[in-house]
Amino acid sequence: MEYKDLRNKAEIFLHQHYGGKILILPNIWNVLGAQLLEHLGYPSIATASASIAFSNGYDDGEKIKFTRLLSILRDITKAVNIPVSADIEKGYSNSLGQLKKNIRLLIESGIVGINIEDSKGQRNELHTIESQCNRIKTIRKEAEKLGIPLVINARTDVFLLEHSNRSIALKEAITRGKAYKDAGADCFYPILLSNLEDISKLVQKLSMPINLFLTKEIADIKQLQQIGVARISLGPSLLKVGLSCIKSVAEDLLSYDSKKLFGNNIIASEYIREFVRKENE
Amino acid sequence: MEYKDLRNKAEIFLHQHYGGKILILPNIWNVLGAQLLEHLGYPSIATASASIAFSNGYDDGEKIKFTRLLSILRDITKAVNIPVSADIEKGYSNSLGQLKKNIRLLIESGIVGINIEDSKGQRNELHTIESQCNRIKTIRKEAEKLGIPLVINARTDVFLLEHSNRSIALKEAITRGKAYKDAGADCFYPILLSNLEDISKLVQKLSMPINLFLTKEIADIKQLQQIGVARISLGPSLLKVGLSCIKSVAEDLLSYDSKKLFGNNIIASEYIREFVRKENE
Numbered sequence: 001m002e003y004k005d006l007r008n009k010a011e012i013f014l015h016q017h018y019g020g021k022i023l024i025l026p027n028i029w030n031v032l033g034a035q036l037l038e039h040l041g042y043p044s045i046a047t048a049s050a051s052i053a054f055s056n057g058y059d060d061g062e063k064i065k066f067t068r069l070l071s072i073l074r075d076i077t078k079a080v081n082i083p084v085s086a087d088i089e090k091g092y093s094n095s096l097g098q099l100k101k102n103i104r105l106l107i108e109s110g111i112v113g114i115n116i117e118d119s120k121g122q123r124n125e126l127h128t129i130e131s132q133c134n135r136i137k138t139i140r141k142e143a144e145k146l147g148i149p150l151v152i153n154a155r156t157d158v159f160l161l162e163h164s165n166r167s168i169a170l171k172e173a174i175t176r177g178k179a180y181k182d183a184g185a186d187c188f189y190p191i192l193l194s195n196l197e198d199i200s201k202l203v204q205k206l207s208m209p210i211n212l213f214l215t216k217e218i219a220d221i222k223q224l225q226q227i228g229v230a231r232i233s234l235g236p237s238l239l240k241v242g243l244s245c246i247k248s249v250a251e252d253l254l255s256y257d258s259k260k261l262f263g264n265n266i267i268a269s270e271y272i273r274e275f276v277r278k279e280n281e
Numbered sequence: 282m283e284y285k286d287l288r289n290k291a292e293i294f295l296h297q298h299y300g301g302k303i304l305i306l307p308n309i310w311n312v313l314g315a316q317l318l319e320h321l322g323y324p325s326i327a328t329a330s331a332s333i334a335f336s337n338g339y340d341d342g343e344k345i346k347f348t349r350l351l352s353i354l355r356d357i358t359k360a361v362n363i364p365v366s367a368d369i370e371k372g373y374s375n376s377l378g379q380l381k382k383n384i385r386l387l388i389e390s391g392i393v394g395i396n397i398e399d400s401k402g403q404r405n406e407l408h409t410i411e412s413q414c415n416r417i418k419t420i421r422k423e424a425e426k427l428g429i430p431l432v433i434n435a436r437t438d439v440f441l442l443e444h445s446n447r448s449i450a451l452k453e454a455i456t457r458g459k460a461y462k463d464a465g466a467d468c469f470y471p472i473l474l475s476n477l478e479d480i481s482k483l484v485q486k487l488s489m490p491i492n493l494f495l496t497k498e499i500a501d502i503k504q505l506q507q508i509g510v511a512r513i514s515l516g517p518s519l520l521k522v523g524l525s526c527i528k529s530v531a532e533d534l535l536s537y538d539s540k541k542l543f544g545n546n547i548i549a550s551e552y553i554r555e556f557v558r559k560e561n562e
Contacts, residue, residue, distance in 0.1 A: 036524065037531060056313070063558070221534070234534075247321070249522050250318060266518070277338055
């Protein structure tokens, strides 16, 4: 696949949401992860804010500096050819002006997609639909000004809130999905929605791609594809998989047990050298 | 354990080489790894140049910029209390003047130990003993000027070279070990030495701590302790352990198989939050 420019790369990324097959968009946090996934054949990748925060030693929630995030994104987009989508949480902004500036910097970092949340300040409060739509419109307008059809994945945090019942939450999600689409979103992401019946209803009610966070409760990817889910992402799961293995080996070594360290089919340096760069930085 | 200052931390690190028990010094490449190992109870940690290079998408061998290395080291030493030793390869320098400047910058980054190799340019050439001793003396002198008893782990690449026979290589290693000690090294690191008899001879001939790279061939840590090995390190093994697990899960997901992703006893975000920082960067 060839990318003429960033605009072309964004178009290809959007197209991947309409391929008929579910788009598996794995989330990484550093250059090596990006290079590995490209090497394995993934057509695009995303970052996870939690993974980037954790790997730098901070909790999630815009704790690391925006300048650090930009620098990590630049490093990643420079290292791979496939489209990269960035999880930008709440957009690191309290105003539409700041959001606009940040979107320009993000696109200049080489990303062609974003996740933007409708949570506001604390986790238990959402932007009003009008407010979040204004944020999405601002993003779309700025991206258009730069000539980039940025793939906006509008995340709703409706299912992170406590609800009296499921149908009220689902109704709110459908209303928000429709509004976000009209405001310029390309994809809708109801994080933690994990009831197959509700997922199916949402897909039917919204005429736009739906992104789901793959969890133990909805782990059957083929089934999600059959229901009509367009894309799945992994959040910080890959980071946790790697860290779990490292933790287990490191715990054993403390008691002089090196069996796990050498027991697994461990990657060779030669394999890593198939995709890392040989020149000087 | 409390550290009054960097000098105190360096002294404690050196002391760990004489505790009677073998010092297991695991190698990490980012802040999260450092925090995890401190949380697990490791008394000190080291970086591996290959892991830092790979995780940033470059091959090993001083390919990443020295300024990037310093920035990563600063981030790590700020995030943990335990002593951190840095793998600085050949010292990123072609002259003693440059080496001196780099040592100052490295100590200012908060590290209290280094690995320095005697390879020169290409892998198949070593510094003369005199030349490498001058480099070690320069490092010791600069560290003393700053008042830091930097723990110098002098790596010899003798066993990376092709030798007509084992005993010639061992003899050369013993000669180099003695000379490096006299020049100011605290610890001697014959990388890839993996013959137990030779390891034992080396320990007996040199009156200084020996660091070994733990490999499949010499995986019995208790046995190494009995022979008198003072310290073991892991090179890029922990990075490879994590990457192997991520690769395996990512390969399965490409064919819609999420069993491994959720099958392992995966770390929870709550566990990671026990040791990452909650404040803003």
